[in-house]
Amino acid sequence: MKRNEMHFYQLLRDFLTDYLITKRNFSDKTARAYRQSLNLLRNYLREGKSISFDRMDFFCFSRSGIYDFLMWLKNTQKNSAQTLNLRLSAIKSFLKYCSEEDMELMPVYLDVASIHAFKGVKQPCVEYLTQEQLKLLFSLPDMTTRLGRRDRFFMIFAYETGARIQELLDLRLNCIIRGDTSVRVRIHGKGNKTRYVPLLGSTVKHLNSYLAGFHKSNSMDAFLFYTIHDSQKTQMQPGTVDYFLKKYGKRAHEADTAFPEGLHAHMFRHSIAMAMHKKGIPISYIRDFLGHSSIETTSVYSYSDEETITKALESVDLEGTIGKTVAKQKNWKGKEQYLLEYCGLS
Template sequence: MKNKKVSFMDHLECYFNIYLPTVRGLSQSTITSYKATFRILMEFLYTVKGIPSDRVEFSTLDDKLIIEFLNWLESERNCSVSTRNQRLSAIAAFSIYAQNRDFGSAVIFRNCVLKVPKKKVPRKGRSSFTKNEIKILFELPDPRNEIGLRDKTLLCFMYASGTRAQEVCDLTVGDIQFYPDRAGINIHGKGQKVRRIGIPCDASNMLKKYIVHRRIINYTERHVFSSQRHEKMSVSCIEEIYSKYIDKAKSKYPDMFRYNYTPHSMRHTTATHMLEAGVPLIVVKNFLGHVSLQTTQIYTEVTQDTMNKQLKLWNDKWFPMDNPFEHTDKKSNIPEFLR
């Protein structure tokens, strides 16, 4: 009796239900992102190409169709180049899995994926806050009411810790250990990795007072930051908080806050200020939870003020006021054309 041929959809189902969560151990958010790629791909195949999902085969997805799909993402769904490349990466990851399990059927699919290049992403300047902008931002929430107190604590904590928005949402009381001069915190990062960081005394005291104020200090499973409706805050809620206060800041200080900011801008700000203060790059890497030092180097862009100071120090050291070229009487062994 012949074995039943395993279809494209069978492989895809096994990929999402078994391989990614069990074999790879990826987080649910990562798997959800991968699934979104194939949901959109199925939508494209059905609405644009007239191919229902139960008729999709490996041979369906040749390089021309994949490129057409990626172009459709940009033109019809207004996706950015970065999003386009992320969708391609998700398809490429599945193609590797499929080829390793069904070489005969999937090898052509894998080769077609390899023919599709990633699109070059226009380089954008990363938005970060200046030290004065940080001070202004911290002063905007009103700590006399519950929402203002929460928002002020959240903004200060994100600056002190350099955490991602999702990491802030996942933070529980049990993740924090308070000491007289600091707090030690377990941060649950990407890929279910946990890193240990410390935050200084002022930020630690503010965080502890807020937790005590909420009367959750003895409930280790409770999330530190909650929304008005849910016990656990969402990333979209944090985005709304930033949007609210940045709009206020731009209105109050029109000559400042000139960029488009997101919660990730605070993480970039923390990294930038740490590097400007002389913290070694490898320490910043571990603090932020980066796997690669190359990722951390993205944050090495410094402010113009810092650049000017460093250039002045360099000029003063290596180019003194006395011009060494004025003294030309001394005979030199160096040929003129080499001077």
Template sequence: MTQHQSTALGRSIARFFREYLPTLRGMSPHTIRSYRDTMILFLRFAAAETRRSVEILDVRDINADRLGRFLTSLEVERGNSIATRNARLAAMHSFARFLIAEHPEYMDSLQQVVGLPFKRGGRTTPVEYLEEPEIKGVLESINRDTPSGRRDYALFSLMFDTGARVQEILDLRVCDLRLVSPCQVRLHGKGNKIRLCPIWRRTAQLLQELISTHSPSDSPTDQRVFLNDRGAPLTRFGVRYLLRKYVDAAAKEAPTLADKSIHPHSLRHSTAVHLLKAGVDIATVSQWLGHSGLNVTMRYARADIDMKRQALKQVFPDVVPSASSKMIIGYDGSLVSWLRRL
């Protein structure tokens, strides 16, 4: 922790994540991790643009012009949605306000950062989810003959089962699993809320097989469930990479995948839509997914065209033609490493 504190920026970043966010702002671990991910992405972008290492970047390297180019790169190069772009900007707004108090000599340029507006339209981005054949295609594209393949199959099976946020899955410890009937997992959600979620018995077997391969530990029940090849906890970046790989492979058999922008949160969307299509009521789905309210869940009901058709039949049964009708409906330094360990 000494190398990354050689600059004013490094020291400020350490205080921002160690003291300001968790203590003064009282932010949840999930929000802090999201801010951390934004910081890593921005530091890498700034280092590449200035052709300097992350370790020697300073406060003056954070300015509105560079942040604007960074936000554009998120949308153009990484394919981020407007909502994700705005979430990244919100994190940088918070950091810039913190820097103004720490380094008032840079107030003018930092206020320009705070003044960067959010992009309109983030709430109207269509919900991207996978249809049943596409889910099957993604799972079948995983080579289960290798240890990493078996881990990935268990990972994505669990994500589809639970509709959990990716960080909720990555935070799972062995003690959070109940792998005998009734099989379930304990998820730690936003606001430190805990919820129980049922899982298929087959998924429980996959998890049992996975944790049986873990290296011996002094506290086996506290060990993370999903580990990388080095035995360290799997990261959000790792899950995104793996999903992209399997989606690309599955697209050869399911061409509709090629037209979709699939990311880990899409699996959550998929679970929500399929639960609703199966007739599970909105309140249950809302609790299942750990939503803050029913309005959040309702967007999934608005997203699926089949559910809209079914709703139409229920409301106007005599108007919609029956099935028998013949009608036709026509660079990483120690600073980044430290951030990753938060």
């Protein structure tokens, strides 16, 4: 079974057996409704498209595919608009969860999120900023003040690096790596993984300006972003970021009502991912850039430490270098019932 197929089952299992119950604290009845919706989709794919569960993957979650499924529920199963919206909401919730765990799946979620609810039920706003909205946001800080300059640089840096908020706040000056012709940022991310993000020339200029004003004589071990308490520089906390982002987000929404309400740091990560996707950059590159975080379920499958694996390397690995893993994958073939039990759908 292919690597991305295994990833699908891992995400599905975690969503149904952990996220809904533990993280969202849903009742058994509510969790059962989500499970039922995904089981209905599974049955539709098997009966209507001849796609068995052991062949199911994220390709089954295209906008057109989900819309066809909803039309099947409406016309064949005679579901009401309210029921259709519940099924659609469950699928969107699953895909949103997947996109938050794996940014490579953000386009899949956004594609399905664009399906309107039946009978004009309002859909939640997709949380990313357009290029015009980013320009508006970056124009708001008061550049004549120290905090204004800090806030603007933080927002620009968050967007250009695509880093998670804690990854940004954990950065130290020694994470800025300067080469002869380039500057990179070393980011320590989820799963104890390290990635290197190159900075564009314009971002380097913003960085140099920020360093000149905020790190004139600091050691290389100092935090890149800090606050001052009792005359001491301490690591900036997420609450500080939330505070100034909400302030600028409110002003941006007042200037343009299309600007999403409730600005938060993760929107910058979503925004750079969507901008890259719209420019035609391969999903595999976006995954590498963002530091894709896989779910490690070693009893099923051991993920490689590589962020991006080319087709050539995959073919080599499948023929020799990951022998035991390949054998385990082959053993999954035909074991649909085992997969159903593993994912919590049986």
